[in-house]
Amino acid sequence: MNEKIPYKTYLEESELPKQWYNVRADMKNKPAPLLNPATLKPMTAEELSAVFCDELVKQELDDTTPYFDIPDEIREFYKMYRPSPLVRAYCLEKALDTPAHIYYKFEGNNTSGSHKLNSAIAQAYYAKKQGLKGVTTETGAGQWGTALSMACAYLGLDCRVYMVKCSYEQKPFRREVMRTYGASVTPSPSDTTNVGRKILAEHPGTTGSLGCAISEAVEAAVSTEGYRYVLGSVLSQVLLHQTVIGLESKTAFDKIGVKPDVIIGCAGGGSNLGGLVSPFVGEMLRGENNYRIIAVEPASCPSLTRGKYAYDFCDTGMVCPLAKMYTLGSGFIPSPNHAGGLRYHGMSSILSQLYDDKLIEAVSVEQTAVFAAAEKFARVEGILPAPESSHAIKVAIDEALKCKETGEAKNIFFGLTGTGYFDMYAYQAFNDGKMSDYIPTDEDLAVGFAGLPKVDL
Numbered sequence: 001m002n003e004k005i006p007y008k009t010y011l012e013e014s015e016l017p018k019q020w021y022n023v024r025a026d027m028k029n030k031p032a033p034l035l036n037p038a039t040l041k042p043m044t045a046e047e048l049s050a051v052f053c054d055e056l057v058k059q060e061l062d063d064t065t066p067y068f069d070i071p072d073e074i075r076e077f078y079k080m081y082r083p084s085p086l087v088r089a090y091c092l093e094k095a096l097d098t099p100a101h102i103y104y105k106f107e108g109n110n111t112s113g114s115h116k117l118n119s120a121i122a123q124a125y126y127a128k129k130q131g132l133k134g135v136t137t138e139t140g141a142g143q144w145g146t147a148l149s150m151a152c153a154y155l156g157l158d159c160r161v162y163m164v165k166c167s168y169e170q171k172p173f174r175r176e177v178m179r180t181y182g183a184s185v186t187p188s189p190s191d192t193t194n195v196g197r198k199i200l201a202e203h204p205g206t207t208g209s210l211g212c213a214i215s216e217a218v219e220a221a222v223s224t225e226g227y228r229y230v231l232g233s234v235l236s237q238v239l240l241h242q243t244v245i246g247l248e249s250k251t252a253f254d255k256i257g258v259k260p261d262v263i264i265g266c267a268g269g270g271s272n273l274g275g276l277v278s279p280f281v282g283e284m285l286r287g288e289n290n291y292r293i294i295a296v297e298p299a300s301c302p303s304l305t306r307g308k309y310a311y312d313f314c315d316t317g318m319v320c321p322l323a324k325m326y327t328l329g330s331g332f333i334p335s336p337n338h339a340g341g342l343r344y345h346g347m348s349s350i351l352s353q354l355y356d357d358k359l360i361e362a363v364s365v366e367q368t369a370v371f372a373a374a375e376k377f378a379r380v381e382g383i384l385p386a387p388e389s390s391h392a393i394k395v396a397i398d399e400a401l402k403c404k405e406t407g408e409a410k411n412i413f414f415g416l417t418g419t420g421y422f423d424m425y426a427y428q429a430f431n432d433g434k435m436s437d438y439i440p441t442d443e444d445l446a447v448g449f450a451g452l453p454k455v456d457l
Contacts, residue, residue, distance in 0.1 A: 242275020329448025
């Protein structure tokens with residue numbers, strides 16, 4: 001054991017990032033613009049402002065400004081749980097008998113239990129500053145809804161959450177945390193919106209999807225005076241806020257004199273992965289360094305590894321702008337697997353462009369293997385990981401075992417996005433041998449692809 005590298009590296013409060021980093025400023029190939037679904041022309045600030053907060057619209061459309069100042073009020077809120085630790089996984093290394101050095105950035109040290117609070121407080125802050133009454137949103141596994149309800153309670157905003165129905169039923173305690181913070185929580189699709197009723201009529205008995213919940217939340221926002229819609233992933237503004245993760249990580253690695261060779265993150269809509277890797281990708285884009293970056297997604301919802309790079313609706317109800325991304329089609333309804341936060345049909349436009357430019361790679365993994373890795377990690381590292389985070393753990397273990405075969409002492413770094421203490425039904429299913437793996441067939445995916453809009457640009 002190298003005693004010079006501590007188990008945990010903490011930054012001082014004074015080292016907390018003062019700015020978010022916008023990786024688009026360094027990208028030679030910029031992400032394609034959002035399109036108005038009616039005109040198929042790039043969305044204007046005025047059009048987006050009907051749905052999103054004004055300041056967030058500015059951040060969404062800006063692909064040239066490299067850094068955005070973090071308001072003092074947000075930095076003060078961050079100090080309740082940030083900086084988060086960079087952890088050397090000595091016990092996991094020993095259990096795997098690998099020469100690799102494994103590190104992870106732990107984002108579960110807050111009440112929401114995940115990284116989602118980094119953007120939730122920012123979006124709630126801008127809504128409050130604009131004088132709004134409240135916000136609407138969707139949530140999958142519940143981490144985002146929990147984080148947003150906490151941020152809204154802190155700022156005195158109303159919060160209305162549409163929760164994917166299968167997660168609403170599988171994770172009742174996550175739902176109750178949101179209600180404890182004052183949010184209203186509705187299972188989606190529901191009969192409370194026009195788009196929800198339409199989806200229920202077309203897909204009776206559906207367990208829902210993030211795309212369905214987004215449609216309902218957007219409709220609720222635009223039809224209620226004094227409300228705007230906020231999103232927990234996918235959009236460029238969200239990835240911008242999450243770069244506090246990567247910026248802190250980079251500073252911590254510099255502090256201990258270590259350079260990661262492999263960087264791994266779970267990938268659903270892209271907020272965690274984008275925030276984790278953006279500062280490192282920036283170095284690659286500027287020719288300053290090189291890293292191997294791996295996006296890990298569930299085999300049941302493989303947007304990067306099996307999707308198409310095309311313009312698609314961001315939601316199932318087809319009321320949101322079109323985004324160019326790796327997608328399975330907005331009509332794709334994934335199986336009700338337990339990684340609820342990774343059940344989105346598409347991927348962030350930023351990450352999609354980086355993947356298409358071969359700056360990052362992607363793999364898909366099956367959930368029984370993911371939970372086996374989660375339990376291995378929990379037994380030696382003492383943290384029960386969220387199912388989403390466990391996708392990254394699975395591939396980090398795989399990479400460490402490859403090092404065992406080759407004798408290479410690589411530095412492997414992954415994002416531990418949150419804790420799994422509200423995911424015990426999933427762990428129970430795994431421990432009872434009742435968890436199964438679902439991999440969509442080519443025929444299943446063809447149904448979603450058939451619904452892709454015809455965009456000729």
